[in-house]
Amino acid sequence: MTSPDHEPKREPAFAPDIELAAEPVLERDPEPVLELARERAHHDACRAALARMAEDVAEQVVTGEDVAASGADAEALGYHLRSRAKAFGEQPPGPLFFGRLDREDGQTLHIGRRRIAEDPASPPLVIDWRAPVSRAYYQAGAHDPQGVVRRRRFGWAPYSQGDSADLTGLEDEYLRSGPGTAGEIVTREIERPRTGPMRDIAATLQPEQDDLVRSGPAVSLCVQGAPGTGKTAVGLHRAAFLLYTHPQRVRRSGLLVLGPNRTFLSYISEVLPALGESGIRQSTVDEEIARHEVRAEDGEAAALVKHDARMARVLRTALYARVDTAPAGPLTVPDGSYHWRLTADELARIVTAVREEAPPYATGRDRVRDRVVRALRLQAERRAGPLGRAWARRIERARPVSAFVDGCWPKVTPEEVLAGVLTDPRDEALTPDEREAIRWARPPRSYRSARWTAADLVLLDELAGLIERPEGYAHVVVDEAQDLSPMQCRAIARRVAFGSLTVLGDLAQGTTPWAARLWREQLAHLGEPDAEVVPLTLGYRVPEAIVDLTNRLLPALGADVAPTISLRAGGEVTRTATESLVEGVVEAVAKALTRQGAIGVIAADPMVAPLARALAGTLDEADGRVTLIPATLAKGLEFDHVVVAEPAAIVAAEPRGHHRLYVVLTRAVSRLDLVHSEPLPVSLGGAARAANASASPMSSRKSRSSSSSPVAASRTWR
Template identity: 25%
Template structure:
C-alpha cells in the first residue's frame, strides 16, 4: 500500500469511527424514548417520525456511506467534504451541515455526473443553479461497519488520471446471489440522468442486456419519492414485470433504498383482478408452448392474436363498438309503472343523452335508472287509498325490473363477446366490413374461447380498454407513476390503457428490442409506443454500455446479433476480461463410456459438475422449452439433488443451481450459464432464434458454455477471439 493510499485509508477510518459513534448516539437517544401506543393523534405522528428515524439509522449503520466528494461552492469557503449515502444523516444541531448527504439530494448528482476535468461544474438546486469546483472524488466501501476499500477516482491537480472504472470493476467482479441489488455506489452518469429525469414524461429506455435498466428504473422510483414527496406516494406507484419469479428477484432493491409499499405486479394479475375475470384465465403455458416450440419463429403479424389484439386497428374497432352501444343505450321505449301513468321515451333519452352526458355509458345507465326509481316514488305519494298505493307499488317494482333488463349490459366482457359473435345479444357486433378486418384465425379461436368461458392474456388489454370506454376510471384507481419492465413485450394498446390509469403520462418504460423474443405480441420498434404520446410528452434514452458480463461474453453475444438480427443495437462492454466462451460439442465417447443417458444429458451433467465446483453462487442450465427443462431436471436430479426446476408458475427464485427454459431467464443473471443444446434441432437461422440465444448468453456474468450436438446456426459459427472449442483442462 502506497503512502498516499495508506494516509487516505487512515483518514477514512477516523471519519467512519466518528460517524458510527454519532449513529450510535442518535439511536440510543431514540430508543430511550418509550414507544407511544396511545390514541392521541399528535403523539402518534411524533412516534411515527421517531420510528422512521430509528429504522433509517439502523439500516445505515452497516454501510453509512459509499462516497465522498470535496466540492467548493463558488463564493464560499472552505471546501467541505461531503459524504454520500443511501440515506441522509443530519447533524444534532438544526441547520448544521449534514453528516451524510442522501444520494438523491441535488448536490449528490455531482458524484455521479462528474467524471474528471479542471473546469467548473454545476448542479440544479431548488434555489437555482449552483456552480463550483471539484477537488476530490472518492469511492469508499464499508460493509458491516468495517472499512474495506478506499479508491480515489479524481484528485484535482493530481498527476494520476481519473480511475473511476476501478471501483466499478471491483463491484462487477463479485458473485451474485438470488436477488438483484442496488447500484447506488456505482450509478453511472448516463444512468443518473434517467433516474433524475422529470416526472411527467413517458421515459422510453432502450437498454442492452446488462445495462442496468431495471435497477435504474427502481432507483428512479426512489428518487421521485424523494424529489416529489408532496405530489406522489409509494402506494400510488406500480411496477409491471414479466412474471412472479422476476418480481421476487427484484424485490430486495427498493427496501435496500429505504422505499416500501410500491405495488409490484404482472400486468396479467393486475388486469384480471380489476376486471374480475381471474377464474376465466387460460393457462399461459399453453401459449408459450405453442410459440416457443414452434420452428422458425413467430408467425406473421396477421396470424398472431397478440399482435392484432394489441394493434391500433383493433383499438379503433373497440372504440366503434363501444360508441355504437353507448348511442343506442337507452331503449326506445316509454316506461309505464302502472296504467294511466307514463314516462315518455323522449324524457328518458334527454336524461341519458343530455343531462348525464358527462358520465360514462355505464354511469349514465345507473343514474337514469335511479332517477326513474325516484320518479316512481314521487308519483306514488299522492295515490290514495293506501291499498291502491300498495298495489301500484308492487306493479311498478315488477315493471321497473323488467324495464331495466331491456337496457344493454355495459360490462366489457359482454361487449367483447358481442364483438366476436360469442353472445346471443347482438347489439355490440361490428358491421360485417369491420369483422372482415379481423384475421379469420383470430376471429375463430377467440369466438371459441369466449363461448367456452376462457380468456387469454392477449384479451386483457382489449377488455380493460372497453372497461375504460364504458365505465371510465375511478380516482382511487389512478397511479402517480408506472414502471413497465420488458416493455418490448407489451402492445401499444396496453400502453394506451395504462396511460388512462396514470397521471401526467408519468411512465418509465424500459426494454431491449434485441431481446424481443415475444415478438408474437410485443412491439418491433419503439416508435409504436412513442407515437402514442405527444412529442413533448416523451423522452427516449439509449443505454448501450453493459455492466453485467465479461468482455468475452459480450463479444460473443454481439456476434450473434450482428449475424442474425439486422440493425440490432450491440452492447459496449465494460473492460472486464474473463474466460473465453466454451463451444462444446457433445462427445460421442461419453455415450460409449456410459450406458445410460444420451450425449446431451451427459454433457449437461459434466458441465454442471465442473462449473458448480468453481465456487459460483448461481449456475443455470438453459433449455429451449419447458418440456426440455423438465426432462433434464429428471435426468440430472440423482446427481444434483439441489438442482431447481423453474417454470412460469413459480413466484420465487432460489438461486443456486437451476434449470429453466430460456424465455423465463429474461431479466435474471447468473454467475455461470450453460446453454443446453444450441444445435440446429433447437435453434434455426431466423432473427427470432438469434434473439433467443442472445438472451440466453447475456444472462452470464462470468462464464458461458454453449453445448451442441453438431451443426449450429451460422451466427454461432466463427466466433473467433471470443470462444474456444472443447472442455476446459481440469
Template identity: 30%
Template sequence: MEMNRAYEEEQARLKETMEEISQQIEGIGDRYYGDNFVEQLLDAKREEDRNRLGLLLAEPYFGRLDFMEEQTDKTLPLYIGKRGMEDSKTGEPYIIDWRAPVASLFYTFTGGEEPVVYEAPEGPVGGEVLLKRNLSVRKQALERVVDSYVRGGDNLSLTDEFLLYRLGEKKDNRLRDIVSTIQAEQDRIIRAPRLTALIIQGAAGSGKTTVALHRLAYLLYQYQDQVRPERMVIFAPNTMFLDYISGVLPELGVGDVRQTTFADWVIDLLDRPKLLEKDMAEGKQWFSVGNARNEQFELSPGRCKGSLVFKDKLDQFIARYEADYLPGQDFEAWSGKVLPAADIAAWFRVEYRHYPLAPRRERLTARMNRWLEMELNQIGDPKIRKERSKTSKQRMRAYVKRLGELDALQLYRQLFDTLAADLGDGVNIPVAVVEQTRRDLKKSIVRQEDLAPLAWLHLAFHGTPAQKLDHVVLDEAQDVPPLQIEVLKVCMNEASFTILGDLAQGIHAYRGIQRWEEFTALFSPDRRSYHELRQSYRSTMEIIEFANTILPFTDTLLPPAQPVFRSGEPVRIRELTEGEDRISYIRNFIAVNEQDGMATIAVIARTEEDSAALCQALLNQGVEASLISEGQRGYSGGISVVPVYLTKGLEFDAVLLLDVDAERYTAAPQDAKLLYVGSTRALHRLELVYQGEASPLTEGGSQLVKASLRENT
C-alpha cells in the same frame, strides 16, 4: 502511503458516524401503544426514523465528495448514502441522501478542474470538486477506499476500479441496488422530469430495470408533495421476476409501491379471479422447436388485438353500443301510468351524459325507481297500491334487464360476433384472428393478448379508478402492445411513464412491438424522451462480445452492446459426441463451477419439456437442482434448470446452454433473440453445447473464440 492515510481518515469518520447514529437511535424514545391519535402519528414518525437509522447503522454511506461552493473558500466533505441524516447537535446535513440535488455531482462528475453546477430548488449552484471518493462499508466495517478523483492528482480513472470491484461480486437470488455505482448516463434517466414518458432501449445487462427502480425512489423524494408510493405501479413480465426484484425498493427506503403483472392488474380491475384459468399456456407454442420461423407477426392475434387499429374498432363498437343502449319505448308501470321515452332519454343522455355508461345506468335505474315510488305514494287504496307496486317492479326488472349488465367479457364476445358479421365490409382485422378469438371465447378462454382490450372496454363503460396513478414502470416493454399503454394512460391524471426493454430480447414478438416508434407515437414530442443504454455491466467482455455476434440475426438494427472492461474466461462452444453421457457432462459443469465459488448456476434447455426431463434426471443423480417453470412465483438461486424463454430478466454466475444445434436454433430472428437472451444471462462463465450440426447463430462467436484462444497462446 496516501491511501493508508485516507483509510485511517475514513476509519475515524466511520467510528464517529456509528456513534452519532447510535445516539440518535437511543434518543428516539419508546413506542406508544395508546389510543391518542396525535400520539399515534408521532409514534409512526418515530418508528420511521428508527428504521431509517437502523439501516444507516449497517451501511451509512458509500461515497464522499469534497465540494467548494463558488465565492467561498470553505470545502464541504459531503458523505452520500442511501438515506440522509442531520447532525443532532447542529442540524446540518451529516449524511446526504443520494437523491438530493448536490449528490448528483457524485454521479455526473467524471474529472477535470473546470467548475461544476448542480440544480438546487433555489436555482443553479456552481463550485469546484476537490475530491471524489468511493467507499465500501458493510456491517459497520470499512472494506474499501478508492479515490476516483483528487484535484491536482494523477486521476487514472479509478472509478472503473470500484465499479469492477462491485461487478465482480457473486450474485444471490435477488436483484441488488446500484446506488453506489450509478453511472452518468443512468443518473440522467433517474433524475429526468416526472411528467415525461421515458422510453429506454437498454442492452442486456445495462441495468435498465435497476435504473427504473431507482427512478421511482428519486421521484418519491423529489416530488414528495405530488406523488405517493401507493399510486405507483411496476409492471413486470411474470411473478418470478417480481420476486427477483422485490428487495431493491425496500433497500432504498421505499415501501407501498405495487409490483404486479398486467394480467393480475386486469384480473383485479374486472374482479374475475379465474379470468385466465383456461388460457392453456398462452404463447408456449411459440417456444417449441421449429415454430418461431417466418411467422407473420404483423397478422398474429397478439399484434392485431394489441394495436391502435384494433383500439379504433373497440371505440367504434363502444360508440355504437352506447348509441343503441337505451330502448326507444315509453315505460308503462301499469295500465295508464306511463313514463315517456323522451323523459327517460333526457335523464340518460342529458343530465347524466358526463358519466360512463355503467354509472349512468345505475343513476337512471335509481331515478326511475324514485318516480315509481312517488307515483305509488299518490294511490290511496292500500290494496290497489300493493297490486300496482308488484306489477311495476316486475316491469322495472324487465326494463333494466333489457339494458344489459355491461360485463366486459360478454361485450368482448359481442364485439367479435359483430366483427365476424362485418368481415369483408371494410374490416381490416384478419379473418383467422376473428374466428380463433370467437372459438376461444365460446370456451371461456381468455389469452394474454385479450387483456388490454378487455380492460379498455371495462374502463370505457365503468370509468377509471377513483385513485389515479402517479407513475407507471413497464419492464420488458418490447413485449407490451401499444393498447396496454393506452389503457394505463387513461388511469392517470398526467402521463408519467418509465418504459424500458430491449428489442433484441423481444421473444414475445407475436404480441409485442417491432420498433420503439410504436410507443413514441403515443406521446406528444414535448412529453416523451428516448434513451439508449449501450453499456453492459452484467457480463464479462468475452460474453458480451460473443452475444454481439448473435445480434445481427435479431433483425433489430441495434448497435452492439459495449462491455465494461472486465475480462474473464473465453466463451466455450463444444460439441457433445454420441458417446458422451449428457447428464455426466452437466454434473461435471455444475461441480466445477460450484468448486470455483459460483453461487448461481443455470442449465438452460430449449423447451419447458426438455427442462422438466433434465431436472428430474439431475435430481435422480443426487444434484440439488430446481426447475423454473411457467407461472412460478419465486426464484431461490442455487442450481436452476430453466427453458430459455423463461430466463429473461434473470442473471446467473455461470450458464450452460444446451442443444444449440442447427435444428433448435435456426438463423431466424426469433431463434436469434432466444439465444441472445440465454447467452446474456451469464455474469462470469458461459458454455454452449450441441450435438450434430452447430447453430448458424454461433458461427461468428466460434470464430471470435478461436481468435481469442490464438491470442492467448
C-alpha cells in the same frame, strides 16, 4: 490519502476481501492508514446516530398514540409514524456510506443510501444519494468540477453487514488535476461476482444513468438499453428518486413496478428496500388484470388477434351497441297528483348528447339518469316552485325512470360483453379468418361459466376500463416493455392516465409474437407517444468477449438497435461440442463450480426436466450457486457463469428464437459456455469460432471445446 494525478503513483489502499488485511499495503504509506482510521471512526458515529434515530422513531409511535386529536387526524398521524418505524425496521444491514465529497467551501459530505444525523436540526453525518447536493458525486469531473476538490470512494469487504472494520480501502480523485478514472473500487464493485438478488448501483451510477434517474415526476421516458447497460437499475433508482423528491405526490397515488414474471420480480425485490424505500407494489401485467383464473388456452392465431390493437375498437363497438339513442316512446313519471312527461325526442337528445361525450360507460349511464331527472325537475319547479334534494332522489328511484335508463343504457359486465363478442364476432374491423379464430367453438351456457384464457383477461380489462375508469398510479416503471402487446400496453396506460412512465426495454430482446418493432408505436399504445427515447449502449456488466459474440446476432434479429459497446475487457466464451448433451452440461457445471460466482444453466423449456434430473445432486450440493431455468424465464436475470444447453434448440423452439437466444447469451457477466450436440445456429457459429480461435481443446473423452483467454483489465468509465 491517495495522491493527486500529478504526483508519483502509489499502491491503492484497497483490499478486495475482508480476509485480506489492508495493513501490509498501507504500512508503506502511513497517511492512508490514518485516513482509513478516521473514516472507520466516522462510520461508527453514523451507526450510533442511526440507532438513536430508530429509537426516536419507535418512541414517537408510542407517544403518538396518546396525542389528542380528531379520529381522522389520529389515524393519519399513527399511520405516518408506524410507516417510518417500519421503514427503519426494514432497512437492510450494510455500509452507511460509499462516497465522500470535499468541496471548495470547506464542506465535507459523506454520501450514502439514506440521510443520517444526530438530530433533525444538526448537519447530517451522511447525505442521501438522491439529495441535490449529492449530484456532484456522479456528475462532477475535471471538465466541470462543480465546486468539488476531491471525490473519495470507499472499498468495503464483499457482503459486508456494515461493520466499520469492513471498510478496507479508499481512493481519491482530485478533480482539479485532470481527467480521473473510475479506479479499482468502482471497477471491482461493478465486476463483483453475482450471488443472490440484484443489488442497487447507487455507489456506481454513471453520469448518463444519473441524468435519467433524476428526471422529474411529470416526465415520461423510454430507455432503450442494450444488455448490461443498467436499464433496470436506472428504472428502479428513478422510482427511489421520485419517492424521495416528491413523497406526497407519488405516495398519494402510488408507484407501481411491472416486471415480466415473478422470477424477475424476486430478483429485483431487494433493490428498493436497500435504497430506503419499502412498501412499493411490484407486480406483472397479468397479475394486475387478473379478474379470473386462467382455465383455458388460446391457439396462436386467436392469441395474436386478441392482443391486436384493433380489439379495442371491436370491444368499444360491442359495448356501446347496447346504448339505444332512439327511445320508442315518451317517459311519464307520477308525482303525487301530478304526472311529468318527457317526449321521445327530448329523451333521444339527452341520450345522444351523453353518447357523444364518450364518458366511461357507467358514468354515461349516471349522466343519462341525472339529465332526465333535471329535465323533469324543471317542469315540476315551473309549477310548484323550488324542490329539494329529497324530491330528486325520489324521482331518481322512480320505476319509470329506472326502466327507461335500463332500456336505453343498460347495466353490463365486461364478461357479458366479451362473451357476446366471442360467441358471435361480427365486427368488420377483423377479417373473416380472424373472426373465426377468436370464435368460441363451444360457447358456454352463460358468461358466468366461461373458461377464460390469458388473452381474454386482457380484453376483460379493456372492457372494465371502458365501463369504469380504474384508479391510476402517480408513476409506473415498466421493464421488458418491448414484449408487451398493444392491448397490454393499453391496460398500463389506463393506470397511469394522469401520471408518468419509465419504460425500459431492448427491441433486440423482443421474444413474444407481438413484440414491438419500433418504440414510437409502443409508446403510442402506452399513451405517451411523445416520450423521449434514450438509448444506453455502453455495457458495464457484460464483458467484451461475450458482447462481441452476441452482437453477431443483431442482423438476424431485424431490430433497429445499435451494437453494444462493452467497457469491460476480457470475459470467456467457450464452445463445447459433445455426443451427450446432458453429460456435457453436467461436466460444464462441475467445471464452473471450481470458480467464484453464480451459475445459470439455461435450456429450451422441454430440456429442463432431463437436465434437472441429471443435475439433481449438483444442485443440492452447490449451496444455491447453480440455477437451472428455462430459456423463456431467463429475461432480466444475470449470472457470473452461464451454461447454454443446445443453442440450436432454443432457436427452433419458437418463431422469434434468435431473439430468445440473444437474451440467453447476454445473461452472462463473466463466462459463457455453449454446450451443443447439434450444429450451432449459422448466425452464431462463425462468431463462436472467431471468439475462440486461440483456444485449445478440452481433454474430455466425449467433448471438445475452445475458449478465449480471459483478460483481466480495468477500464475508465468517466
